[in-house]
Amino acid sequence: MSSADTDSLLAGDAQAPLPEVVDHVAVARLYGEPLFALPTDLYIPPDALEIFLEAFEGPLDLLLYLIRKQNFNILDIPMAAVTRQYLSYVDEIRSRNLELAAEYLLMAAMLIEIKSRMLLPPKKTADGEEAEDPRAELVRRLLEYEQMKLAAARLAEVPQFGRDFLKAQIYVEQSLQPRFPDVALADIQQAWADILKRARLVQHHKIRREELSVREHMSMVLKRLQGRRFAPFEELFDPSKGAPVLVVTLIALLELAKENLVEITQAEAFAPIYVRLAFTPN
The missing domain is CATH 1.10.10.580 (Structural maintenance of chromosome 1. Chain E)
Structure with missing residues (x-):
């Protein structure tokens, strides 16, 4: 019972008037009573609820995720699309954890450099051969990281003591020969x-x-x-x-x-x- 109803009963009113609600649906119930609007002084912090759909272990893990998710050829990476998606993710984590974003920013600078070098006309070496693809070093690192990640996943699937099984211990007392008490x-x-x-x-x-x-x-x-x-x-x-x-x-x-x-x-x-x-x- 609300305070208004209590005052009406004390004043001798026969029945307190009910509030008229038209085309309203209660958003919640507070102490059994319907609540048709949120309080104006209710404060919800912006970081009260955070959902991370993907967790990455580092810049290489994020790059490999972006490439494999979109079925890009790792030997011919479209740097423009990958760099744009990578920077959007970095901007997202910079607003939450600046220390975590430091290593991601280093990789972002490398991606921008590779993209800039690809826009320039290729230069030939002193031997007359074409220069190495600017993406070659990045591709090599991504392939090595993927091999290590797959190997770690296979090792994680191996049954481990304490995680997948426990060692059974049982004590069985067996006496092959009768033991006589010592003679005093x-x-x-x-x-x-x-x-x-x-x-x-x-x-x-x-x-x-x-x-x-x-x-x-x-x-x-x-x-x-x-x-x-x-x-x-x-x-x-x-x-x-x-x-x-x-x-x-x-x-x-x-x-x-x-x-x-x-x-x-x-x-x-x-x-x-x-x-x-x-x-x-x-």
Whole structure:
């Protein structure tokens, strides 16, 4: 409701008169009400909307566009028509971006020079040959630019990583061999204490001097493990031979493990300890 209608209701009018509109069509609606004319104080900047139908990467790109669009022979360029169209485009961009128009102005000066040289009668060289066509250098540059532009377009069509496709990454956990948890030193100590406890029950009270070889017992342990996948830790010891032999056997087993000749494994905590060869004999 407008302010005029509000004043009429406050004054006690029964109904406010409607404006008479004849042969007018609303150009817009403002807050639901028709608007039949644009406000006189409405200001629209001249550069509020700009549409660029063609974008050129430089003067050569513009010249090549003008020649190819009108099917001109690039080896016989009509300089008058091309120069006129080129200058009209330069005048257009000068009004918007003077820095951008600098390189275009340089090319415009070259086109005017070529056009002026074509109006003059050709001069012969000292050898009596006709002078080179003033357009020759420009044609050469245009042909080289067109080749580079076509090559760049072909390269742009090649699928590129990050633009046309992405690298698929997937992680698959594969375990070819079972991995057993490492045996803690406390577990070996506990197993050794159990072996000593059983050894005391069957020990013989014989006093004798015996020299034991660690290397010999290392060979004996290896022989016991040959042909077997796993051997229980306790089976490698013979409590009937007494504590000295058990001690030397333990030292031999630890030396073998130190030299990576045997592996001491355990499936889980507090599980039985097993010993196996770290290599496969031939």
